[in-house]
Amino acid sequence: MKGMGGLLARTGSDAPPVTIGRDAARAAARGELSKPEYHRNDPGLLQRALNRFWDWVGELFDHASGTTPGGALGLLAVAVFVVLVVAALWWRLGAPRRAVRGAAGALFDDGIRSAADHRTAADALAAEGRWNEAVQERMRAVVRSLEERALLDPRPGRTADEAAGEASASLPSQAGALRAAARTFDDVTYGARPANEAMYASLRDLDHALTRTKPLLTGAAQ
Structure with a gap:
């Protein structure tokens, strides 16, 4: 019996190893790695999407730096x-403002209406x-009241500053107030001042004061 046991042992140890094909090994490995315990710490869907986005940004940056003189440093200089x-431009021109109807700086932007209107x-x-x-x-x-009193000639496209300057010739006592009124109009209309x-x-x-002020007979009043 002892000899028989030794023979079986030797036969088992001398048997050729079992070989598995490449496709079968790949399938077995894939099946093993698909088990849940191997994927507990995998990133979620959002994280995977973000990772792909940043990979794309990195590739884009690498491509841009490769085509820009100076490489990445040159691209950074261009961006700065x-x-x-x-x-x-923002400091010089200010924030974009809504376009004002009518001609730039014009006081009136629609049909003619009376001062009372x-x-x-x-x-x-x-x-x-x-x-x-x-x-x-x-x-x-x-301004319309001054035109109706013939202290200003009706003129399309006149600005508030022009009206104040022209009216000051016949209403010198109100010159300062007229200039201040024109400045207020411009600040509100074109300067985005509330x-x-x-x-x-x-x-x-x-x-009201202008309607009670007696004009000098000069300029447009003549």
């Missing part, structure tokens, strides 16, 4: 230059607390 240009519109806007529009309408009332009740009250008082 672009940022500085944008910052300079502008005053009525201004008071209605002020009653609603729409101070920007109320200030604009009251300034238009001021108007308030005090600004409107100042323009309304000027409008």
Whole structure:
């Protein structure tokens, strides 16, 4: 029996090893690695998407740096230059503002209306607390009133500053107030400055004062 046991042992040890084909080994490995215990710490769907995005950004940067003189350093210099240009333009021109209707800087931007019409519109806007529009309408009332009194020649495209300068010739006592009113109109209309009740009250008082001011017979008044 002892000899037989030795023979079986030797036979088992001398048997040729079992060989597995390449495809079978690949399938077995794939099956083993698909088990849940191997994927407990895998990133989630969002993390995988972010990883792919950053990989794409990295490839894009590598490609851009490869085609830019100076490589990555040159690309960085170009990016800094672009940022500085944008910052300079922003500082020089200010934030983008909504385009103003009508000609640039023109006081009137629609059909001809009387001074009374502008005053009525201004008071209605002020009653609603729409101070920007109320200030604009009251300034238009001021200038239209001067045109109706022949202290200004009606002229399309006239700016608030031009109206104040021309009216000051025949109303010198109100020259300072006219210039201040024109500056308020420009700040509100083109400078994105918010108007308030005090600004409107100042323009309304000027409008009333001008109707009581006796003009000098000079300039347009002649």
